[in-house]
Amino acid sequence: MTRTMLLAILDTMLPGDEGEPPLPPASEAGLDLTRLERLAEPVITALGENDGFLAAAAADRVAKLRIVELNAPVAFKALLAEALAGYYEAPPVLAALGWRVAPPQPHGHDVAPNDEALFRTLEKVKSRGQLWRA
């Protein structure tokens, strides 16, 4: 039951979208659920009525979770932080947002070299003369 509830909560927090390419719902992003399960326990307890949550429509699930967010903010925040971390480092999510999966090093990123013409506009700035006071 905990796992089913956890997945339902995660999908309410991070439902995904229909963009191009689509963001997957959290339950399909390949998150490590072990740690999330532990963090979800107090949130599930605060929700109280598992069946009601599972049976509810998406908008009602949001409303129910918002109440938990207000009433059990510490537990809710801890679960949300872990869910966000797992989700936004998951390869399918990075790919959907057009970002690479490999960490920043050793390859770094390409940035276009400076545009000489743009730098020539600095002459205008220079032509204003001394801007500092002494």
Add this chain to the structure above:
Amino acid sequence: MASGRQIKFGPIDVAIVGAGLGGAAFARRLAGRAPRLRILCFERGDWLDRANLPAQQPDWQRLSLGRWATSPNLRLQAGGNGISADYPIDDSGSDFKPLMWNGVGGSTINWAAHFPRLHPSDFKIRTLDGVGDDWPFSYFDLEPYYDLNDEAFGVSGLAGDPAYPPKKSRRMPPLPLGRLGAKAARAFDALGWHWWPVDAAINTVTEGTREACNHCGPCQQGCANGAKSSTDLTYWPRAIASGVGLRTNCIVQEIVVEGGVATGIRYRDGNGRDCWQPASTIVVAGNGIGTARLLMASGIESPALGRNLMFHPAAYVRGMFTEELDGPVGPVGCALYSHEFYETDETRGFKRGIHLQVTRENPLLVQASRLEPAWGAEAQRLLREEFRHSMAVLVMAEDLPELHNRVTMAREMEADGMPGVRVEYTLSREARRALDFGMARAEEMLRAAGAHRIVRVPLAPYTGWHLLGTARMGSDPATSVTNADGCCHAVPNVIVADGSLFPTAGACNPGSTIGALALKLADALVGARP
């Protein structure tokens, strides 16, 4: 006092506390000036191991919010990282959260390496604007040391900025502005406002074993390829080669003072042993919080000690663009700044000025974590709109020295054997006005650049990068902790050599001034000139 069970070392000439920016610059200069002096530095943390930095790990984003966060409190909450020897700071009474690194290199390990100088006017704001205090010397007295410090750090940038007195040509070409910077530059140009590519202590050209920046992004978690200058890479190798000793994992607990003279330091070494190091001169460079904490724990008294804490209050304005910008590629302290509004213009309704800086974006997870609403379909829609399509402008103001903004000691002892430390800071009305003015200008620029949506962050708590003023210089012992040479009025053979000394802060980053100042103080100790 030293006890019988202490490990006792033979006397030395100079003991330096803290191997960060001020401590490293001081050590290197002093060793070069007076090679016969026996100089030892004591650093509470360890050397950085660049092979294991977050930037090479798949979970680097998560690490940057936890064990490698910029806040020592967040790092401690996440279990620490074993290199930065952090101590908890009670920052519940502070509008800004103090950020730092406690290991060799100090906060230059996680700094953004944006490397501006203060303006000449910043050294005499009492004379020019009737607020704050004047520094005990001028920009031009410090200028030769700025040049020396630039040389040690290796600056990329472009000389010729009319917002400053002429500077020597920069050793390396400026960092690329990127799409984001180019767009901002055109907008500043269209508005007729000052803009200039940043001076950065970052290699744009490979120098020796230190590679050129490859724009990886997370500078504030340490630079894996050594492109970013930090004092473990710049001053320390040279200081050590000139004979300075550096003892790591040593927490200095107390400066022992007898009859108004410091006789040495008591420290806890990496094995938890109590050690005694006699020294003729003690130099303290523990940063605006660490220095005040140690001086207070040592019973060194001054009415100004711990007071007048300055952070450089910060706000952000973020613009969303239809076209694609760079996203979270580094370095974060890039790309350009505007000092159009840096000097006082009283028609704006406040004195002193603001620094506008177009910065690069944060990692995806950081962007996702600061959304409002924080979760649900709307959060994901906003993130899609923002990610790789946003431009952030940092608005930084000058906060004036105020007695009630301060560092105090708690009664409880911390695990590091020292009294706990608390920070109290409230944003002043004047600084609020400056930030509001700056946000309006930032928004104007972003609109001119084509932003279709603007998000303002009127006060950004996790921007406590600059810890300044808590052991300020001056001539009056009633209002300052040290004289112009950094010597404590109460105990003259204790010298402060870090950001704590700033009588006022200007409105831009302090690193290059801290380095220059430390070089100047080392010369003063041996009676040398630049």
